[in-house]
Amino acid sequence: MSDSHTLRRSHGWLAAALVLVPLTAANAGNVTGTLTLPEGVKPGQTKDGKTDETATALVWIEGTEASPITPQVPSDTVTISQKGTQFTPRFSVAVVGQKVDMPNDDNTAHNVYSKSPTKSFNLGVYPKGESKDVSFEKTGRVDLLCSMHRQMSAIIYVVPNEHFAKVGEDGAFKIPDLKPGTYTLKAFHKDCGEFSQEITVPEQGDATATVALTAKK
Ligand SMILES: [Cu+2]
Known part of the structure; x- marks a missing residue:
């Protein structure tokens, strides 16, 4: 067999491999939907319509x-900065096992801690x-506090895997790329x-959901 024949044959294999990729990718659906809060409050807002990151809704x-999901710990880090005597951002999502960095970017010292049942910890005092x-x-839910500044608070919600989405202010959400199941x-x-x-x-297309949250009892 000549060299050109070998070349053409290897190109044939390459083409077959390329065709397989989109077929696999198409076999995944999104979970889309709408979430509502009690009393018409919008996600990410207070009852009187002010922006409040800690009021973010998560799905x-x-x-x-x-249909088991094998969790993969994301290699990227979640960062929550201490800046302007507040946490930035004030709502974060972390996957179990994912690293959450908490840099002090302020001119003052802070002492970040949590007493949440999900995890209780105290990072101690550290400077800029x-x-x-x-x-x-x-x-579960983790409430972050600072023992030196009473006004500092933030929420981290810990989820089991990467299939999550923050809900938009309009209540819409989309969790992409799930296998049928x-x-x-x-x-x-x-x-x-x-x-x-x-x-x-489903095997083809998306799943839609309506999520109506009710007030905590
Ligand atoms: Cu502080």
């Missing part, structure tokens, strides 16, 4: 026995330019009770 997907980090072993859709808002609903991503 995420959990695997089930029938220094950073400490934490990661979380289980899912039946999962559990969950939602969080600091003032609302827990939400859990079965959701099926």
Whole structure:
């Protein structure tokens, strides 16, 4: 066989491989939907319509026995800065095991801690330019506080995997790229009770969900 024949044959294999990629990618659906809060409050806002990051609404997907999800710890780091005597941002999402960096970018010292059941920790006092980090072993809400500044507060919500989305101010959300299967859709808002609903991503197309959160009892 001549060299040109070998070349053409290897190109044939390459073309076959390229055709397979879009077929695999197409076999994943999005979970889209709308979330509502009690009394018409918008996600990310206070009851009187002011911006409040800690009032962000979050949705995420959990695997089930029938459709398990193998969690992958994201290699990128979540960063929560201490700046202007406040946390920036004041709402963050971390996957179990993901590193959360907490740099002090202020001219004053801070002492970040949490007493949340999800994880209780105290990073101690550290000055500008220094950073400490934490990661979380289980899912749930973590309230960040500073023992030196009472006005400082932030929420980290720890989710089991990368399939999550923050809800827009209009209530719309989209969790992309799930394999067909039946999962559990969950939602969080600091003032609302827990939400859990079965959701099926079909072989073709997207799944849609309506999430109506109710006030915490
Ligand atoms: Cu502080």
